[in-house]
Amino acid sequence: MAKNLFSILLIAFSIMVSAQITGNITDQNNNALPFVNVLIENTYIGTTSNDDGYYELNISTPKTYIIAYSYLGYKTVKQEVTIEKFPYQIDVTLTEESVSLSEVIIDSEIDPAIAIMQKAIAYRETNLNKIHSYKADFYSRGLIKIKDAPEKILGQEVGDLGGGLDSTRSGIIYLSETISKIQFLSPDKLKEKITASKVSGDDNGFSFNVAMDVDFNFYNNTINFGNEIISPIANNAFVYYRYKLDGVFYDDRGNLINKIKVIPKRKNDPVFSGNIYIVEDQWSIYALELDITGVQARIPVVDIVTLKQSFSYSDTHNIWAKISQSIDFRFGMMGIKGDGRYTAVYSNYEFNTGLTKNDFNRELVAFEKEANKKDSLFWNTIRPVPLTSEERIDYVKKDSLQTLHESKPYLDSLDRDNNKFKLDNIIGYTYLNSHKNYRIGFDIPVIGGVQFNTVQGYALNANVFYTKNYDDFKRFFRASGKLQYGFSDHRLRATGSLTYKFNSITNAFLNLSGGVSAEQFNSSSPISPLINSVSTLFFEDNYMKLYDKSFVALNYSEELFNGIRLYTGVSYERRKALFNTTDQTFINEDNDVYTSNNPLNETAFDIAPFESHNIIKGNIDVRINFGQEYLSYPDAKYNVNNDDYPTIYLGYEKGFSATNSDYNFDQVKIRLNQSFNIKDKGKFRYNLKAEKFFNADAIAFMDYQHFNGNLTHVSTEGNYTNVFNNLNYYAASTDDAYFESHIEHDFNGFLLGKVPLLNKLNFNLVVGAHLLAIPNFKPYQEYTVGLDNIGWGKWRFLRVDYLRSYQSGFQSDAIVFGLKFF
Numbered sequence: 001m002a003k004n005l006f007s008i009l010l011i012a013f014s015i016m017v018s019a020q021i022t023g024n025i026t027d028q029n030n031n032a033l034p035f036v037n038v039l040i041e042n043t044y045i046g047t048t049s050n051d052d053g054y055y056e057l058n059i060s061t062p063k064t065y066i067i068a069y070s071y072l073g074y075k076t077v078k079q080e081v082t083i084e085k086f087p088y089q090i091d092v093t094l095t096e097e098s099v100s101l102s103e104v105i106i107d108s109e110i111d112p113a114i115a116i117m118q119k120a121i122a123y124r125e126t127n128l129n130k131i132h133s134y135k136a137d138f139y140s141r142g143l144i145k146i147k148d149a150p151e152k153i154l155g156q157e158v159g160d161l162g163g164g165l166d167s168t169r170s171g172i173i174y175l176s177e178t179i180s181k182i183q184f185l186s187p188d189k190l191k192e193k194i195t196a197s198k199v200s201g202d203d204n205g206f207s208f209n210v211a212m213d214v215d216f217n218f219y220n221n222t223i224n225f226g227n228e229i230i231s232p233i234a235n236n237a238f239v240y241y242r243y244k245l246d247g248v249f250y251d252d253r254g255n256l257i258n259k260i261k262v263i264p265k266r267k268n269d270p271v272f273s274g275n276i277y278i279v280e281d282q283w284s285i286y287a288l289e290l291d292i293t294g295v296q297a298r299i300p301v302v303d304i305v306t307l308k309q310s311f312s313y314s315d316t317h318n319i320w321a322k323i324s325q326s327i328d329f330r331f332g333m334m335g336i337k338g339d340g341r342y343t344a345v346y347s348n349y350e351f352n353t354g355l356t357k358n359d360f361n362r363e364l365v366a367f368e369k370e371a372n373k374k375d376s377l378f379w380n381t382i383r384p385v386p387l388t389s390e391e392r393i394d395y396v397k398k399d400s401l402q403t404l405h406e407s408k409p410y411l412d413s414l415d416r417d418n419n420k421f422k423l424d425n426i427i428g429y430t431y432l433n434s435h436k437n438y439r440i441g442f443d444i445p446v447i448g449g450v451q452f453n454t455v456q457g458y459a460l461n462a463n464v465f466y467t468k469n470y471d472d473f474k475r476f477f478r479a480s481g482k483l484q485y486g487f488s489d490h491r492l493r494a495t496g497s498l499t500y501k502f503n504s505i506t507n508a509f510l511n512l513s514g515g516v517s518a519e520q521f522n523s524s525s526p527i528s529p530l531i532n533s534v535s536t537l538f539f540e541d542n543y544m545k546l547y548d549k550s551f552v553a554l555n556y557s558e559e560l561f562n563g564i565r566l567y568t569g570v571s572y573e574r575r576k577a578l579f580n581t582t583d584q585t586f587i588n589e590d591n592d593v594y595t596s597n598n599p600l601n602e603t604a605f606d607i608a609p610f611e612s613h614n615i616i617k618g619n620i621d622v623r624i625n626f627g628q629e630y631l632s633y634p635d636a637k638y639n640v641n642n643d644d645y646p647t648i649y650l651g652y653e654k655g656f657s658a659t660n661s662d663y664n665f666d667q668v669k670i671r672l673n674q675s676f677n678i679k680d681k682g683k684f685r686y687n688l689k690a691e692k693f694f695n696a697d698a699i700a701f702m703d704y705q706h707f708n709g710n711l712t713h714v715s716t717e718g719n720y721t722n723v724f725n726n727l728n729y730y731a732a733s734t735d736d737a738y739f740e741s742h743i744e745h746d747f748n749g750f751l752l753g754k755v756p757l758l759n760k761l762n763f764n765l766v767v768g769a770h771l772l773a774i775p776n777f778k779p780y781q782e783y784t785v786g787l788d789n790i791g792w793g794k795w796r797f798l799r800v801d802y803l804r805s806y807q808s809g810f811q812s813d814a815i816v817f818g819l820k821f822f
Contacts, residue, residue, distance in 0.1 A: 021057040021083070022386075023090040025049050025069060033071055033094060035343075037310050037324055041066040041078065044136070044312065044349040047384040048324050056386045062086070068252065072277070072287050072310065073097055076252040099247030099259055113243035113260045116278055120233045123283035128186075128219035130319050133355040135183045137348045138192065139384045140209035143391065144174040144340035153334050164201075164398075172394045174340075175200035176207040179382060189360045190215055197371045198379060201398030204472060206372055206633055210365050214325060214344050216307065218276075218285060221679060225305075226297040227748065228677045229270045232262045232290070236680070240264065240271045248280075253313065256280035262290065268762045269753050270296055270680060272307070284320040286311055294331075295762055298748065300794040303330040317351045333794060345384045362562055364640065365631040411435045438468040451529040454542040454580040454594050456518060457488020474504040474635055484518070488582040493517055504636035506559045514552035518578065521545050521599050521609075522706035526729060528716060535712050540585050540592045543711055543729060545599040547610075547702060548576040563628035563639075567621040575615070575700065577608035599730040600701060610700045615658040621651035621669075646674035655703055665696035665703060665735070673721070682748035682764075687721040689740040696735045704733040707740065707772060715799075715818045719744055724770055724782055725816045726805040734774050744768035746788060764788040766801070781806045788818075796820070 025036045032053025039046035040059070049055040057067070062083045067090070070076040074094040081090060146161065149169040159165075164173035179196035192211045199205030216223050221234040230240045244261040251257055258278045264271045272290035279286050287310050294302035306328040311320040327342040387395070404410050411434040419431050427449075430441035442464045451459050466479040481496040495515030502508040520527065532544040555569035580597050595602035598609045626645035631638040641647070651669035658664050673687040691705055709727035717723060721742040747765045752758055770782040786801030799818030805811045 020059050020086045021067070021081075021088050021090060023055060023092060025053045025055060025071075025092045025094065027074070028093060028095055033074070035308065035324065035326055036069055036071040036094070037312070039068050039070070039312060039323065041068050042315065044314070044321065044323065044347050046312075046323065046345075046347055048343070048345055050386050051388045054386050054388075056383070058381065058384070060086070069094060070252070070310070070312075072289065072308070073099075078252065097249045099249050101245065101247055111244055113245040113258070116245065116258050116260060116280075116283075117233065117237070117243050119283045120278050120285075121235060121237060124219055124233050124235070127282075127284050127320075128217070130317070131184075131186065131321070132352050133183070133185045134321075135181070135350040135353055135355075136346050138178070138180045138182045138211050139343075139345040139347075140178045140180075140207075140211070140214065141343045141385060142174060142176045142207070142209045142340070143172065143342075144338060146170060146173050146336060146338040148337065150335040153336070172200070172390070173338075175391060175394050175398075176205070176209055177379070177383065178207045178209040180211065182211045183355060183359065185355045185357065185360060189357070190364065191360055192365045194365065194367045194371050196374045196378065196382070197367060198374065199372070200395050201402050203399070203402065204372060206367060209342065210631070211344075212364055214327065214342060216309070216325070218288065218309075224677075225292065226299040226302075227270045228680055229272065229292060229297065230680050232260075232272060232276050232288075233285075240266075240269050246275065251286070255282070255286075255313075257286050264296075266753055266759050267293075268295055268749060268759055270298070270749065272296075274306075279320065282320075284311075285309070286320065294794070300796060301331050301333045303332055305329040314349070314351065319351060321349055321351075322346055343385055347384065362627070362629045363632055364629050367633050369634050371634075408435050436468075437470070438466070440466045448529050452533040452537055452584075453518075453529075453544050453546065454536060454582055455489060455546045455578045455597055456484075456486025456491070457582040457584065459484055459486045471635070474501075476501050482515075482517075486518075486581075488584075489578075502558075504633075506637075508558035509556070511555045511557075512553070513555075516548070516550045518546040519549045519702070521547060521702045521704075522708070522729065523702070524706070524708055526708040526710065526723065527712070531712050531714055531716070536594075537584070537586045539587070540589060540594060541711070542580075542594045542597075545597050545730070546578050548578050550574040559637075559639075562630060563625040565623045565625075567623070568619065570616065570618045572616050573614065574612075575610065575702065576612045577610060580605065599733075610702070611660060613659045613663055613700065615655050615663055615700070617653065617655050619651065619653040621649060624648045624650070643674070643676040646672050648672050655699070658700075660700075662698040663700045663703070665699045666694040667696070667705075668692050668694075680750060682750050683746045685719060685721050685742075685744045685746075687740075687742045690738065692737040693735050699735050701733070704735050705738060706730060706733045710816070713814060713816050715816055716820075717818065718820065719746075720768055720770075720784065720801070720818075724772065724780070724805075725784070725801070726782055726803055726812060726814045727772070727780065732772060732774060732777060732780065734777070736775050739771075739773045741771045742768070743770075744784075752787075762796075763790055766799070768801075778808045784816075786816075786818075 025033045027033055034049055034051045034053060036049040037046060038048065038055050038057055047055055047057050062085060064080065064082045067079045067081065068076055069092050071094055073096060075097050077092055077094055079090055146165060147170045149165055161173045164171045176199045178194055180192050180194040182190065182192045184190050190212050197207040199207055218231045218233060221231055222228040223231055230237060232241055242263040242265055244263065246259040246261045248259065249257055258280060260276050260278060262272060262274055262276055264273050272292050274290035276288045277286040289308045292305050294300055308326045309322055310324045312323045313320050323346055325344040330339045415432050415434055421429060428443035430439050432439045442462060444462050449461050462483045464481045468477045470476060478499045481494060484493045493516045495517050497511060497513040499509060499511045527544045535541045535543060551571055551573040553569060553571035557567045559565045578597055580594060583594055596605040598604040598607055600609045625641055625647050627642035629640045629642055649671040653667045655663065655665045669691045671689045675683060675685040677683050707727060708723040709729040710723055710725045711728060715725065721744050745767055749764055751765050752763055766786045766788050768784040772780040782803050782805045784801045784803040786799055788799040789796045790798040790800060797820045801816045803816060804813045
C-alpha cells in the first residue's frame, strides 16, 4: 500500500512539474467536456482534453500566446495570455453553438443538404489532392474495459484477466499509449517511427496502437473499417445515403459550417450514420461524428462504433487538416460485454515537404530500440492528452501487480493451485511451471477425440505435449505426440514432433517428426474425421481411404528476404496398404454397402492399390509474397500481406531410393493466389495451380497429385478456392501434368443489400467458377452460387451453395452446406 501511495504521489508530482499550461474545460453547467481541441492559434501545436475535461499543453517558452479551444457543438474560445513562468493554469467554459436553420430557405421538396453534398462530392478529389505529403507527430491511446464478465466461458475459467477485473468482474483489461513520427505520401504511403510505447501492466510490452490502423480519410471513396465502408462524400454516395440539413453556424474564422445529417438508405449496407460538417464554398470537411454497427462493418462481436474527427485550418497551405480522432465502441459476445476508446492526436504538421517514393519502403512501422523503456517522467512531459484518474490508477495498479505476478513465490502458489488434478481433468490436464515458463500435459480432443472409419473402426485419439518458451515467446521449443488406437484393427499408432523456433525476425523453424499413422492418400486430408464418421455410420459412405505410413522427417523453414520464405525438408517413409476391418453402421440400407479401402477400385476389397515399399522424399518450396509490407519491432518482425499483389509458390519434390524403382519421381509445382476487395463490390479471390511430373509413369498412388473433392455435401472451409465440391476424391488423380483454377467473388451485401425485405436478412451472395484440366481427362468444371453469412444476430455460421458440374456436358448438381464453427 505504501509503495502504491508513493507511486501515485510521484506521478502527481511529475504531472505538476512537467505540464506547462494546464486547465479544466467545462460547459455552462460545469460539466466536464472531453475531447476538446486546444491549439496555439495558426499552428498545429496542441492537445485535447481527457474524459475528465482536463488538458495539458506542453510548451516551454514564456511569451504571449493565443490559445484556441474548439469543440464540436460549442463556440470556439480564444484566450490571449502572456506567460512569464510555468506552470500556468487556464480554466475555460464553453457555450453551446447556436445551430440554426433560420438563415436557410427550406424548399418543401428539395432539402438544401442535397446541393451541399453534391458540391462536397464534386470537390472531393480537389480536397484530397491538396495534401500531397506531410510529416507529423502522432499520439494514440487505446482503452478497453469489460463489464460484468462471466466466471467461465464454455467451461473454462476466465480469471481476472491479468488483474484487470475487480470484485464486480469489471475493469480495464487493456490500456496502452504510443508516441510516434509519421510521414505520408499520396495516395496511400504511410510510414511510422514509434519513439515511445507503453502498455499497462507490461513493462516489456509494445503497443499495437499504430497510425495505419486508424488512418481513415473520408475524402477517399471507401474507408477500410473491417469492411470497405462507403464514405458520405463518395462518388456513389447518393446510392447509399439520404441527407438532411440539420442547421448552420459560423466558426471563429467566419466560415459558414453546414451540419448535415447522414442517413443510410438501407440499414445493413456498409455505411455510416450521424453528422458530417461541411465548410460552405470550400466544400471541405470541418468535422464528423459518425456511427457504424458491427453488422455494417462485418465485425460480428461489435455492437456499435462511433467515429469522431476534428479538423483545423492552415492559412499557409489552404488545408483543413485532421487534428484529433476518437473511436468509441461497444462489444459483446458469449456473455462478455465491454466498451473502449482509441484516441489519436495529430500535431506539428509539415505539409507538402517534397517526400518521394524513395522515402518509403515496405517497412510500415518501426520501433526505436528503447521505445518501451520510457519512464513516467518522460510520459508526463510529452503525453498530449492527460490521463484520467481511472487510467492513472490502472497504470499504478497494473505495474504493482506485474511485480507481484512475476515473483517466484506468487507464480509457485498460482501453479500449486492450478496444477491440482481434478475430476474434469480426466480428458485433459496441464502441469504448468510459470517461473521456468514451461508446460506439460495431455488432452483428448472434444471434436475428433473419438472417430470412426472402416479401417480402424472406432479410433480413440489422445495428445501429449511439452512447451518451453524463451525470450517472451520469441524462441520456443515444443514437443508433441499423438496416440491413436483402433478398436477394430487392434492397432496402436503413435506420432511425435519436436519443433524449435529460432527467432521472431526471420521466424526460422526446425522440425523433426516421426512415427506411424493411418494417412489419407491425399496428403491435404480433404475429408475431416468427424464428417467422415457421420457419413460412414449414418449413410454407409466410407469416403476416407487410408494407408499405413511409418516415417521420420526433418523440415526447416525461414524467411530469406522480406516476402520470400523457404520451406525445405527430407523424409524417409515406409508405406503399407490397409484394408477394411469392420462393416458396422448405425443405419444399414439394403441397397447400399461400404466400398473397399482401395481408392483405385471400390470393389477390390482384398487387393492392395500399391505394393509395400520404402522411399526417401525431398522437397524445396519457396513462397513469394509480392509487395509484402511489415512492422519492425526491436526483436520481431510482423508481416502484412499486400492485397494489391498476388502470392506465388514455387516447388520441387523428388522421390528417390525407393525399394521399387518405378516409384521414384520428380515433380515441379507453381501456385498463384490473391484476395482483394473491389471497393464496395465485395471480395474477389482466385487460386491457380499447375504441376508437372517427370519420370513418374508407375509411381505409388499416394504420390499422385490428388484434388480436394467433396461428396459429403458438407464443408468446413471458409471459402471454396481450394476444393471441387462435387468431384470424387480420387477420380481425377494424376501422375502427369494438370492445371487447376478456382475463382470466387463474395458480394458482401452489395447486391442482396439492395433487395427490399431480403436485405433485412443480411445474407451475402457468393458466386464461383472452378476448372480442372488434365491430359487424357476431359476438362471438369463447377459453377456455384450461394448465400453466406446465414444465421441470427451475431451467430453467422452457415453458408449454402447450389452448384452444377460439367464434363463434356452437364454432369450433376448438388447443394453444399458450409459450417463455420469448426
